[in-house]
Amino acid sequence: MSVKETVQHRNDRKEKVVEIRVKRQMYRWPALTAAIALLSLTSPHDALSQRTRIDKETLEVQELVDLLAEFPDDAQVHFQLGILLAQQDRRDEALSHFEQAIRLEPQSLIYGNEYRMTSIWFKECDRAIEFFEELVDRNESPQVSRLQLALAYVDKMPSVMLGIVSQGLLSNKSINRLTQVIEQDSSNWAAWYARAMNHLHWPRAMRHGTQSIHDFQQALKIQSAMNLPKPRPYFVLTYIGLGDALVKEKRHDEARDVWRRGLELFSKNAHLRKRLTLADNVQLEKFVEKARWLEKQIDTDLSILWAD
Amino acid sequence: MMCQKESVFSGTIERDCAAYLIVASMTRDNVSTFTSLIIMLLLSATARSEPESRVPPPKSFVDITAQAGISHIHHKPVLDAKVKNIMPWLSSVGAAAAAADYDGDGWIDLYVTQSDVGLPNYLYRNNGDFTFTDVAEKAGVARINEASGVSMDAVFADYDNDGDQDLYVVKWGCNRLFRNNGDGSFTDVTKQSGTGDCGNANAAIFLDVDNDGDLDIYVGNYFDYVDLWHLKSTRFMHDSFERARNGGRNVLYRNNGDGTFINVAAEFGVDDTGWTLDVGAADIDNDGDMDLLSANDFGPDKLFRNNGADGFADVSENTIGTDTRKGMNAEFGDYNNDGWIDIYVTNIMTEEYLKEGNCLHQNLGDGSFVDVAVETGCADGGWGWCAKFFDFDNDADLDLYSVNGFVSAGDETYWFDLATWATDIAGDPAEATRWPEMGEKSLSGHEANRFFRNDGADGFGETAAELGVDDRRDGRGVVVADFDNDGDVDLFVANQGAAPVLYRNDVGNKNNWLQLELKGRSSSRDAIGARLEVFTGDLMQVREVDPGNGFGSQSSRRVQFGLGKAAVVDSVRVRWPSGTRQILSGISANQLLRVEEP
Numbered sequence: 001m002s003v004k005e006t007v008q009h010r011n012d013r014k015e016k017v018v019e020i021r022v023k024r025q026m027y028r029w030p031a032l033t034a035a036i037a038l039l040s041l042t043s044p045h046d047a048l049s050q051r052t053r054i055d056k057e058t059l060e061v062q063e064l065v066d067l068l069a070e071f072p073d074d075a076q077v078h079f080q081l082g083i084l085l086a087q088q089d090r091r092d093e094a095l096s097h098f099e100q101a102i103r104l105e106p107q108s109l110i111y112g113n114e115y116r117m118t119s120i121w122f123k124e125c126d127r128a129i130e131f132f133e134e135l136v137d138r139n140e141s142p143q144v145s146r147l148q149l150a151l152a153y154v155d156k157m158p159s160v161m162l163g164i165v166s167q168g169l170l171s172n173k174s175i176n177r178l179t180q181v182i183e184q185d186s187s188n189w190a191a192w193y194a195r196a197m198n199h200l201h202w203p204r205a206m207r208h209g210t211q212s213i214h215d216f217q218q219a220l221k222i223q224s225a226m227n228l229p230k231p232r233p234y235f236v237l238t239y240i241g242l243g244d245a246l247v248k249e250k251r252h253d254e255a256r257d258v259w260r261r262g263l264e265l266f267s268k269n270a271h272l273r274k275r276l277t278l279a280d281n282v283q284l285e286k287f288v289e290k291a292r293w294l295e296k297q298i299d300t301d302l303s304i305l306w307a308d
Numbered sequence: 309m310m311c312q313k314e315s316v317f318s319g320t321i322e323r324d325c326a327a328y329l330i331v332a333s334m335t336r337d338n339v340s341t342f343t344s345l346i347i348m349l350l351l352s353a354t355a356r357s358e359p360e361s362r363v364p365p366p367k368s369f370v371d372i373t374a375q376a377g378i379s380h381i382h383h384k385p386v387l388d389a390k391v392k393n394i395m396p397w398l399s400s401v402g403a404a405a406a407a408a409d410y411d412g413d414g415w416i417d418l419y420v421t422q423s424d425v426g427l428p429n430y431l432y433r434n435n436g437d438f439t440f441t442d443v444a445e446k447a448g449v450a451r452i453n454e455a456s457g458v459s460m461d462a463v464f465a466d467y468d469n470d471g472d473q474d475l476y477v478v479k480w481g482c483n484r485l486f487r488n489n490g491d492g493s494f495t496d497v498t499k500q501s502g503t504g505d506c507g508n509a510n511a512a513i514f515l516d517v518d519n520d521g522d523l524d525i526y527v528g529n530y531f532d533y534v535d536l537w538h539l540k541s542t543r544f545m546h547d548s549f550e551r552a553r554n555g556g557r558n559v560l561y562r563n564n565g566d567g568t569f570i571n572v573a574a575e576f577g578v579d580d581t582g583w584t585l586d587v588g589a590a591d592i593d594n595d596g597d598m599d600l601l602s603a604n605d606f607g608p609d610k611l612f613r614n615n616g617a618d619g620f621a622d623v624s625e626n627t628i629g630t631d632t633r634k635g636m637n638a639e640f641g642d643y644n645n646d647g648w649i650d651i652y653v654t655n656i657m658t659e660e661y662l663k664e665g666n667c668l669h670q671n672l673g674d675g676s677f678v679d680v681a682v683e684t685g686c687a688d689g690g691w692g693w694c695a696k697f698f699d700f701d702n703d704a705d706l707d708l709y710s711v712n713g714f715v716s717a718g719d720e721t722y723w724f725d726l727a728t729w730a731t732d733i734a735g736d737p738a739e740a741t742r743w744p745e746m747g748e749k750s751l752s753g754h755e756a757n758r759f760f761r762n763d764g765a766d767g768f769g770e771t772a773a774e775l776g777v778d779d780r781r782d783g784r785g786v787v788v789a790d791f792d793n794d795g796d797v798d799l800f801v802a803n804q805g806a807a808p809v810l811y812r813n814d815v816g817n818k819n820n821w822l823q824l825e826l827k828g829r830s831s832s833r834d835a836i837g838a839r840l841e842v843f844t845g846d847l848m849q850v851r852e853v854d855p856g857n858g859f860g861s862q863s864s865r866r867v868q869f870g871l872g873k874a875a876v877v878d879s880v881r882v883r884w885p886s887g888t889r890q891i892l893s894g895i896s897a898n899q900l901l902r903v904e905e906p
Contacts, residue, residue: 163632164662165549168731176733203661206727293663 075104106141112148125156150177151300167294192219209249216242367776369811383424403784403802404860408464408473421459457481463856465514478509513855522563528584529556550632552606555583576619588638588857603635637859641697654692684767691752694859702819702870708760711783716753785861820871820897829905830886841881844874
C-alpha cells in the first residue's frame with residue numbers, strides 16, 4: 001500500500017469511527033434526542049422532516065440554538081449542539097460548544113471524552129491540550145481535567161508531523177499528569193490503565209516495560225476488587241494490555257496465562273484469541289511490537305467505561 | 309559531417325553522426341578498436357535487449373584496499389574540550405572522497421580527506437593497474453587540515469572550463485578552492501575566487517544553476533558560524549530533534565566567469581538554514597535545469613525547484629512533504645526506468661527503537677512524489693549516510709549501495725541515555741553541555757552496510773553479504789567509479805575513524821555496457837546536468853551527469869549504462885545544459901564513448 005493510500009485508508013477509518021461514535025452518543029441521551037425529535041415534528045417546519053438529513057440537522061441546530069437562548073448555561077444543550085455541528089463539519093463552532101459544556105460541568109467524563117474524540121477527528125489536538133491545560137491551571141475539577149489532559153497528550157502522538165522525540169515528550173507529559181491523578185486517588189482505574197498504556201507503547205530499549213506491567217497489574221487489582229456479578233466490558237483491555245507488556249519483556253508464558261484468564265471472562269474476545277493463536281514467540285513479539293508503538297494511535301476513548 | 313542540433317532523426321544521418329563522434333573521441337583509442345566499432349555499428353542496428361539473469365555471482369566485490377596501496381586510517385576531528393561529553397557524536401563526520409581523472413591520463417583518481425588537525429589529505433593517483441600512489445603533497449592539496457578547520461567533503465570539477473579538474477574542499481572552518489594547473493599540481497585560489505565561506509560545511513556540489521556555461525557551487529552548511537575548536541558559547545546545537553532550523557545557512561556561489569564567485573543563495577532562495585548534511589541536484593521536472601535538494605538533519609529536507617531567471621522555489625511541502633527525520637544523503641536516479649528522476653534520502657533507522665527509515669521519493673512525473681521505500685524494500689538502511697545509485701551488474705537498472713553506522717565503540721548503547729534525556733520535558737538540545745555523557749558507548753554502531761539490488765517489479769533485495777560489501781565500519785562517503793576501465797563500476801568507501809575500503813567489481817562482463825564522457829562547449833566543459841537517454845529495444849534508461857551527489861563523496865562523472873544482453877544501443881539522446889540536443893545511433897556496446905557538444 002502506498003503512502004497516499006495508507007493516509008486515505010487512515011482517514012476513512014477515522015471517518016467511520018466518528019460516525020459510529022456520534023450515533024452512539026445520540027443513543028446515550030434518549031430523552032434529549034426524543035425532545036429534539038418532538039420539537040421538530042411539532043414545529044411549524046413539520047414538513048421539513050421529509051427533507052434531506054442535512055436540512056433536518058440544520059433544523060435541529062436551530063432548535064438547540066433557540067434552547068440555548070433560553071438556557072445559556074445548560075451544559076447538555078451545548079454538548080448536543082457540539083455533536084450536531086461536528087456532524088456538519090462546523091469545526092470551530094462545534095469545539096466551542098463542547099468547551100462551553102465542559103466549563104459548565106468540568107467533572108463530566110463524557111463531555112471531555114467527546115470533545116477529545118472530536119478534536120482528533122478535526123486534527124485539533126493542540127486546541128484540546130491547551131483547553132485542558134487551562135482547566136488544570138484553574139484547578140477546575142482537577143482529577144478529571146488532569147486525566148483528560150493526559151489523554152489529550154496521547155491523542156496527539158500519532159501526528160505525522162511528530163518524530164519519536166516529540167512523541168516521547170508527549171508521553172512523558174501524559175505519564176506525569178496520570179501520576180498526579182494516581183497520587184490523589186489510587187483507585188482510579190482509568191489513570192492506572194492509561195499510564196500502563198503509555199509505558200507499553202515505548203520502544204523496549206527505553207525500558208518502560210516493568211512500569212507498564214506494574215500499572216496494568218494495579219488496574220487488574222482494582223477491577224477484581226469490584227466484585228461485580230458480571231465483568232464490565234472494559235475489563236478485557238487490562239488482560240490484553242498486561243499480556244502485551246509481558247511479551248515486550250519476553251515473559252511469553254506469563255503473557256499467555258494472563259490472556260487465558262481474560263478469555264475465561266471474555267470467551268469471544270477476538271484480540272485475546274488472536275494472541276493465543278501465536279504459538280511462536282518471535283512471531284508474537286513481532287505482533288505486539290507492531291501493535292504497540294509510539295506512532296500507533298492509542299485508543300483513549302473512555303466511552304467503553306459506560307458502555308453496556 | 310558535423311552533427312546538427314535537433315536535426316538528426318533519419319537512420320543514415322544518425323549513423324554518420326555517431327561515427328563522427330566516435331572519431332572525434334578516438335584520440336586515445338587505437339585504430340583496430342575503431343574499425344571493429346564501426347563494423348559492429350553497421351551490423352547491429354537492430355539488436356534488442358534480452359532478459360538477463362538477475363542472480364549475480366557470490367562475492368562480486370573484492371576488497372583490494374591493501375593491494376591497491378591505500379593504507380591510511382581516517383582520524384576524527386577533536387573539537388573544543390568544553391563539549392567532550394558528546395565528542396564522539398560531534399566528531400562523527402569528515403571521512404569523504406571524490407573521484408576524477410585529475411591528470412587526464414584516462415584513469416580515475418581519488419581524493420580522500422582526513423579530519424584531524426595537522427593530518428594530510430590524500431590524492432591517490434591511479435597507476436592504471438588498480439594500484440594508487442599518493443601525490444597530494446606534490447600536487448599541493450595535502451596540507452589543509454589546520455587549526456582553523458578540517459576537511460569534511462571534496463568535489464572535483466572544471467570550474468574555469470580549461471579542460472582539467474579543479475578541486476573544492478569544504479571544511480568545518482573555511483572552505484578551499486584549488487585550481488588545477490594542468491601539470492599535476494594545484495594552486496589555492498580560494499581568496500581571489502571568493503569561495504572561502506567559513507561556515508561549517510558538510511557538502512558541496514558543482515552545477516550550472518543558470519545554464520550560462522560555467523559551473524556554480526552549492527554548499528551545505530551544518531552548524532551555524534561557530535569556531536568548533538574555540539567555542540565562545542556551548543549553545544550551538546540544534547534546537548529541536550525534529551524541526552531544527554538553526555543550522556548553518558547554505559551558500560550558492562555563482563560563477564562570474566572570470567575566476568571569481570559571488571554568494572547569491574539568498575537572492576536565489578536557497579539559503580536554507582536546516583542542518584544540512586548533504587546537497588544534491590538533478591532535473592526532477594525535466595525542464596532542462598537542475599533542481600536542488602538539501603538533506604537536513606533534525607528536520608525537514610528541502611526541495612528547491614529551479615525556475616530559471618526567477619531563482620528557486622521551495623516546493624518541498626507539495627513534493628517530498630515535510631518530515632521530522634534526519635536527512636543524511638541526497639541522491640538521484642531513475643530507479644524504475646520511467647524517464648523521471650527519483651530521489652533517495654537516507655535517514656536513521658534502528659529496528660529496536662527508531663523507525664524512521666530511508667525515503668525513496670518516486671517521481672510521478674506530474675510534479676508530485678510518493679515515498680515507496682517501504683514498498684520497494686529499501687527503507688531499512690540502518691543509521692544511513694551515503695547511498696549511491698549505480699548499475700553494478702550492468703543489467704540495465706539502478707541498484708543502491710547504502711552505508712551506515714553512527715558511532716561504533718563499546719558494547720553499551722548511548723541510545724537509552726540520549727532518548728531518556730531528549731524526551732524529558734526539561735531537555736534543551738541546543739545546549740551541548742547538557743547532553744548526557746557519551747563516553748565509550750556506541751550509538752547505532754557496528755552496522756552492516758546495505759546493498760539493495762534492483763529486482764525490477766519486485767523492488768529491491770538486500771544482498772550486501774552475498775556481494776561481499778556488508779562491512780561494519782562506520783561508512784560515510786561512497787565513490788562509484790570504474791577504476792580499472794573494465795566496464796563495471798568499482799566502489800570506494802570512506803569510513804569514519806577507520807581505514808577505507810576499495811572494492812573491485814568482479815561481477816564480470818556477462819552483460820554489456822556503455823560509458824559516456826561528455827565534453828561541453830556552450831555548456832560547461834564537464835556538462836554537469838546533461839541528460840542522457842539510452843534506448844535499447846523498448847527500454848529507455850536515463851542518467852544525468854552528476855554534480856557530486858551523495859553524502860561525503862563524489863563519484864566519477866563518466867556516465868555508466870548497463871545494457872543487459874544488448875550488443876548495440878539503438879540511440880543515445882543527449883540534452884546538454886545549453887539546451888542543445890544531440891542524437892547518436894547504433895552505438896556498439898562495451899566502450900567508453902567521448903561525446904563533444906556540437
